[in-house]
Structures are given as structure tokens and as C-alpha cells.
Amino acid sequence: MVKYVVNNASNLTMTADQLSNIFSALADPTRRAILARLALGETSVNELAAPFEMSLPAVTKHLKVLQRAGLISQSRQAQSRPCKLEAKPLQEVATFLAQYQQFWEQRLDQLDSYLLSLNLKENE
Template sequence: MSPEVPDRLSLTLNALADPTRRAILARLSLGETSVNELAEPFEMSLPAVSKHLKVLERAGLISRSRTAQWRPCKLEPEPLKEVDMWLRDYRKMWEQRLDRLEAYLKELQAKETQAQSAKPKDDNTKDGEIK
């Protein structure tokens, strides 16, 4: 029933969950730019880009100044910092997972070496890549 205003982090993540918007941010990381220039690489109308910019602005990811009829956009990294902070708590999880993989590989290698001591041939363990 209430209009339900979303929290800042949700606003930010939602803004980031679109490849066009991320591309815009990537472009802006190189420096301030006008809307037209931002829109140029995309095959969509200017109003569409304008809407994306509004989403980014609402999330605080960009700010806009005004020079003549241009409204140059500027990247504001603060919300990204918040995403980073949210991620922090989970970071240890994939690191831990890597640790376990590493341990497993070490164990495997130990077993291999042991087996090879009987019939020594070429070593096949070279990379920890999964996929």
C-alpha cells in the first residue's frame, strides 16, 4: 500500500544490473561527457539513454552539471563503495573456497607423487582452473 521507497543499495545494484548502464559508467570512468556522446555507441534512441541516465542519477552513480545546452555527466563512485562494503562479508567465502581447492589439489598432488614413486612418468598436474 505504501509507495515503498527502495534502499540505496538496492537502487544501486538495480542500476548496475543493465549492460547499457554499466557501459555508460565505463565510458564515464574515462571522464565527463555529454549525453549525445554517451548515447553514440548504442543503437537506441536518445530518450532511452536519457532514461538510463536518470536511473544512474537516482542511484547517485552519476551527477550532472550544466554548460550551455549540454548536461555533462560525471561518475560518482560513492555508491560503488557501498556495494564493495556489502560484498566484503562474502569475500572470505570464495577465498575460503579457493583455499579448500588448493588444499585438495595439494593432497591430490601428494597422492600422485606417492603413486609416481612406484612408476615415475610425466607430471600431469599443472593448473588449478575449474571450468
């Protein structure tokens, strides 16, 4: 009987694998909105927080989650800590998706040929 080793972290405070961190980070709408803002360009925590009806510490926590996933980085500019979107984790998601791309493209193809067959019948 084969057992998959699903997570190789050996210590008890299990550090989730990177892909899990990335997907967890993306699983929150506030964080996705923050990323969408950052796609427009680097900006401060205050400006990132402004649109949301939550406290600044809550936003800081979201940024920590995004940082743990490698999705953003922060620098220093006077008192401000501007945040920047980082591309690499998104590429990892793309790589993950690629495993399945064939699968769902195939299914689309099946749909295509089904629609095509309907079409052919119509024109008979």
C-alpha cells in the same frame, strides 16, 4: 518467531533502499557500458548515447536510473549536461561484497588445498 524488517520505508510508494537502487542500476548492460565510458572521464549525454542503437530519451532514462543510484552526477556546460561517474555507491557494493569475501575466499582455499592434495599424491 523472528521477522526481519527488510525494508523500513513506511509509505506506499516504497522508496527502495539505496543498495537495491545501486544493484538495479548495475543490472542493465547498457548502464554498465555507460559507466565504463564514464570511467574514462566526464562526457555529454549525446556522446554517451552515440554507441547505442536506441533513442536519446531511452538513454536519458538510463542516466536517471544511474543518478537515482548515485552512480553519476550531471552538471551544466552550455547546452550540454556532462555526466560524471561517482565512486561512493561502488564502495557500498564493495562493502556488501566484503561480508561474503571471507566466504568465497574460504571456498577458494578449500579448492587450493584440494589441488594441493592432488599434487602431493602425484608426487608420492
